[in-house]
Amino acid sequence: MKYPVREGISKARHSAVHLEMRDSYTPNDPEFARWRAGHRYNGDPARLPEWWGAWRDLVQETTARGVVMRRARIVSEPVTDYISYEHDMTFANVAAGELVRWLPRRRAADIPLPGTDLWMFDGESVLFTYFSGVGEVVDRERRTEPEVVQLVASSFELVWERATPHGEYKPVQ
Template identity: 80%
Template sequence: MKHPVREGLAKAQHSAVHLEMRDSYTPDDPEFARWRAGHRYGNDPKKLPDWWGPWHDLATETTARGVVMRRARIVSEPVTDYIRYEHDLTFANVAAGELVRWLPRRKAADIALPGTDLWMFDSSTILFTYFSGNGDVVDREWRTEPTVVELVRSAFETVWERATPHEEYKPV
């Protein structure tokens, strides 16, 4: 069975946006533990974890088809170690063709946001991702109702407008 995000990206014709709002994901990830122990990627793709290759290929293929991929992350400041880890690894997302921005949670306080992380494809189809308290994915749900799509579209565009491009964002 195809992974739902891969399915959405394969069908996308114009745009794919990803909104991330947690301060930690899968904290038991061995790669995160390795990073906490001092391993750094140093903007060197050869040092990236094994799982990165397939994602890089997928993002590169998607953007090569003309699909604009944007990722926005809403983060608490001071940031968690996990967000520092994500920031350190984000050079790879950018190298694969994604546009990435960061928004401090304080600057998102007055935005009507969906209750969970999501992908939106071609401004018409949403894939919500539901997490356990410790950051493990427990379920995903596709939604296409116009009111849900409009909430997500409006929220994402507002976040994007306020957020700082990856190259300029310095975690505090």
């Protein structure tokens, strides 16, 4: 399967937003297994996995062009181990130039949300990501219909307004 997220980000002119709504992703990820075994990042970029460098470079290049990158995560509380893992390494997203916020699921109950995670580029196109029940990516779909883009844009903005900036969010265990 082609991975068009990087392509969308590299072509973005002014914005790239990411909405995440699952409580677990890629459960067989070896880095997540290391984290569960006690590895912590402690805000130290040198402790991040090797693949992180390519993402950091992409984010830094993109934000240097003036593109605003925002990531919002809707999470259940108490949080899962996977969300704790994501929270532990999100300092790196922020350091690279992403703006990240967290919204407890109960505060999103009255927001009309798309049925799956997504990226939206420049308020013009949406890239939906479809997952298996255990969190593996099974497909992606790009949509550009104005009503789809508008739904995503309005949903994301409501989430963003209610969400807590990463530096202030403390996961409920």
